[in-house]
Amino acid sequence: NAGVTQTPKFRVLKTGQSMTLLCAQDMNHEYMYWYRQDPGMGLRLIHYSVGEGTTAKGEVPDGYNVSRLKKQNFLLGLESAAPSQTSVYFCAVGGIYSNQPQHFGDGTRLSIL
Amino acid sequence: DAKTTQPPSMDCAEGRAANLPCNHSTISGNEYVYWYRQIHSQGPQYIIHGLKNNETNEMASLIITEDRKSSTLILPHATLRDTAVYYCIVRDNQGGKLIFGQGTELSVKP
Numbered sequence: 001n002a003g004v005t006q007t008p009k010f011r012v013l014k015t016g017q018s019m020t021l022l023c024a025q026d027m028n029h030e031y032m033y034w035y036r037q038d039p040g041m042g043l044r045l046i047h048y049s050v051g052e053g054t055t056a057k058g059e060v061p062d063g064y065n066v067s068r069l070k071k072q073n074f075l076l077g078l079e080s081a082a083p084s085q086t087s088v089y090f091c092a093v094g095g096i097y098s099n100q101p102q103h104f105g106d107g108t109r110l111s112i113l
Numbered sequence: 114d115a116k117t118t119q120p121p122s123m124d125c126a127e128g129r130a131a132n133l134p135c136n137h138s139t140i141s142g143n144e145y146v147y148w149y150r151q152i153h154s155q156g157p158q159y160i161i162h163g164l165k166n167n168e169t170n171e172m173a174s175l176i177i178t179e180d181r182k183s184s185t186l187i188l189p190h191a192t193l194r195d196t197a198v199y200y201c202i203v204r205d206n207q208g209g210k211l212i213f214g215q216g217t218e219l220s221v222k223p
Contacts, residue, residue, distance in 0.1 A: 004156075031209050042115070042200065042213030043157065050208050058210065090156050094209050098145050099164070102211060104156035 003027040006091050006105040013081045013112050021076040021108050023091030031094045032074040033058075033102065034066065036087040043090060049074055050096070081112045115214030116140065116203040122218045125195075131188040133217050135201030138182045145204045146177060147211065148186045150197040157200065160186065191221045 005024045013019055023032060030051050035043040035058075045058030049068040063085060065077045078085060088109050094102035118136045125131040137146060145164050149157040161168055161175045163184070168175045174187040188195055200216040 033210070035213075037154075042215055043211075044213070045210055048208055048210060056208060059212075088154060092157075092211075096209070098143070098204055098206060098209065099162065100209075101147065101159040101162060102209070103159065106156050107154065109154075 004091060004093055004103055004105040006089075006108050008108060009106070010109045011111070013078075013110065015081060015083060015112060017081050018077070018079050019081065019110075020078075021089055021091075021110075023074045023076070023093075023105060025072050025074075025093045027093055027103065028071070029093040029100075029103075030071075030096045031102075032068065033092040033094070034064075034074065034076045035090045035092065036060065036085075037090060037107075038087050046076065046089075083112045086110060086112045115212050117201045117214050119199075119201050119214060119217045121215060122220070124220050124222060125188075125191045127193060127221055127223050128190055131186075131191040131195065131219060131221070133186040133188075133199050133201070133219065134183065135185070136183045137201070137203050140181055140203050141206070142181075144206060146175070146181075146184050147202045147204050148173070148175065149200045149202065149211075150195075151200070151216070152194075152197040160199075162204075191219075193221050193223065195219065196221045 047066040148160040198216040
């Protein structure tokens with residue numbers, strides 16, 4: 001998945017700790033997205049951004065915050081991690097037109113103990 | 114909620130064509146149908162998309178019915194490496210969001 005880089009790839013947290021996941025793109029796309037995927041389920045949209053300085057809520061935004069200070073970066077924050085946030089997190093980027101596909105990163109596997 | 118329905122699982126013999134169906138009866142006139150696949154727990158991989166015409170690329174073909182209420186993804190010569198979960202998605206025009214359903218788990222068998 002060249003062009004979309006997620007860091008870190010793995011992380012284990014304790015309940016109540018905070019952390020930030022970084023998504024960086026070199027594709028110059030306007031739109032960026034954060035999804036989570038729980039075992040046996042499809043991806044669910046957490047937050048997304050349609051441009052630098054903008055963010056919007058997706059299906060499951062509670063417990064997360066995001067920021068898009070630079071066009072190429074989209075940050076996902078967990079202020080006080082909970083076991084229910086144990087999941088695989090995927091970032092995606094896409095163009096502004098409906099016929100432009102989204103491209104996904106390799107994911108961040110996060111465990112909250 | 115996802116605007117598509119797919120069978121939960123399908124099998125296909127190696128070397129044969131895999132035909133994956135999808136229903137999207139509430140699709141709007143300007144919404145695209147996208148197909149992605151996910152191998153193990155990797156990031157979803159884009160396969161193909163279409164609006165109303167049939168489409169073909171190096172990976173697959175997409176057949177969309179004339180009324181646009183359903184479509185079929187065709188992998189012409191399935192290999193073991195095509196074993197994956199395949200997602201059919203109607204892309205939201207507001208912010209380009211992809212709403213994932215459960216997908217179809219395709220097993221390609223020798």
